[in-house]
Amino acid sequence: MKLTGEDKRFLELYSDSVYEKPSVTVDSVVLRLKDIETDNYRKLPEKALQVYLLKREYSPYKNAYALPGTFIDLNFELGDTVRKCLKSKIGLENFYCEQLYTFGEKQRDPRTRVIGVSYLALTNSYETLSGGDWFDIDMKTVSSKRKETKLGFSMFEEIELKLSNQTNTLRAKIEISIENDGKNETKKISIKNSDLAFDHAKIIFYAIKRLQGKLEYTDIIFHLLPSLFTLTELKLGYEKILGKKLLDANFRRKIKDMVEPTEEFVKDLGHRPSQLFKLNPLWNYNNFD
Amino acid sequence: MKLTGEDKRFLELYSDSVYEKPSVTVDSVVLRLKDIETDNYRKLPEKALQVYLLKREYSPYKNAYALPGTFIDLNFELGDTVRKCLKSKIGLENFYCEQLYTFGEKQRDPRTRVIGVSYLALTNSYETLSGGDWFDIDMKTVSSKRKETKLGFSMFEEIELKLSNQTNTLRAKIEISIENDGKNETKKISIKNSDLAFDHAKIIFYAIKRLQGKLEYTDIIFHLLPSLFTLTELKLGYEKILGKKLLDANFRRKIKDMVEPTEEFVKDLGHRPSQLFKLNPLWNYNNFD
């Protein structure tokens, strides 16, 4: 809608300094699927889902690991801020990016009120990043209780998030509690004993859940794979992200329309050469994100 | 993670006034499914999907319709701000609420840089709200072009959003363009000729898409229906939101596990009495939102 003359006069006089404002940051969960080579010449490399974290240089949470993020600059769009931040802080340039969730809890940053707009960033290249470290992600449910009540139910789930590499292991526990009284349902997600700075363990948790959810009905996984891949490689990616084994024959049928065979094969592997595939760009899904 | 002694000393000295901060608002898309009675004594009422909008009292966009929203108060959680805002501005108290998306375009508010955290709010009561008006939502694709290119495709879609009641009709056009070059895909969503204030037409569009998406795999629709309902009423709700007809027998099978029959029936309707159902609180889905 166009501004009226009255609006323009109003805007000339407008001053927004009267309201106290929060700080706003963008934080990115940068993920990749990394090949983990084995010594057996026949074995294919396994895939590891990894997140890139930076060790904080300053208080608060000095020396703790955190997501790459920055306070926003009022002259940049949010998406551009994410790209600029990842390029300058860790050297990442080509990646897929989507908005994840906005965290605004009063106590999430001890400095001041900070609204954190989080982003999911996926990369398929192995370009060397700087300033931080990749961590293998291992997330599993350690307990899950469900109790039927008179009118509804209550549920309590504990999830352990373990981020590790050769030198560090970071842990966090995520607790999800759901109360349903037959009429209203309340869901609380809280972090306990996190080794990460701020609420970043929770943001990573949201990112993994988003990735798992979208895996099923979008082509999002291809942002984590090289442009040419074997079907087994694709399957290993699915399995790692979903945390469960898939049956080969069924998997191939299921993703058949999403991919296109190429003329290339991978050889010299001690087993039958495997055909390389690429994403079929004509495949589409009817969902909106 | 716990704060260290160093963190505590740092925080005592911390002043955040050096950074220029944006304003942050919360805006809510309040939706309901309203029965539209007909004069034929046999006919069931149709359902209309409606959104509640307020006429702006001040510049900018004075007299234009807008979503209920407010600048955030640093002493309240975001969700509490939404509840407080909707209670005080329109008198809505019981509703389902989930975060939708955060809009941050530089030019979305002519006053200053405003980060808008939007929420989807659903109500199933017909309580009288004040200060604004309900508008029937009618959204349809008016054109859709898809062109295959050498390596990928490009798509352009125009969607018309029409919001109307007895006294007003508001329109907006949403344009979606997707460019896929086989490697990267960029998607742009822009509004043209919106009769609504700010980018609120776009936010409503996002809300409808979210609702449509979650309809298929969650029990979200029950937040728009009374606690007791007939299966036809439920089906009319699905049809209205999805914008397509469903087959009765199949629909009943599909939602069979989600609902529980009660002992009550609706009579005096000029046709066979219909059994009233309620949501089965034990039904659950494995998805995360």
Next chain:
DNA sequence: ACAAAAGTGTTCCAAGTACACCCATGT
């Protein structure tokens, strides 16, 4: 020969699609 992965075929079962049909009611 054999280990490892590539790739196909078959059977069973669950779920979606389309449609025909009967039931119950107030006017």
Next chain:
DNA sequence: ACATGGGTGTACTTGGAACACTTTTGT
């Protein structure tokens, strides 16, 4: 009687699940 919605059954098709099996390669 009839219009209207309530409700069931059935035949067909599609897609997932489970599993057995063959092919191809480097060492």
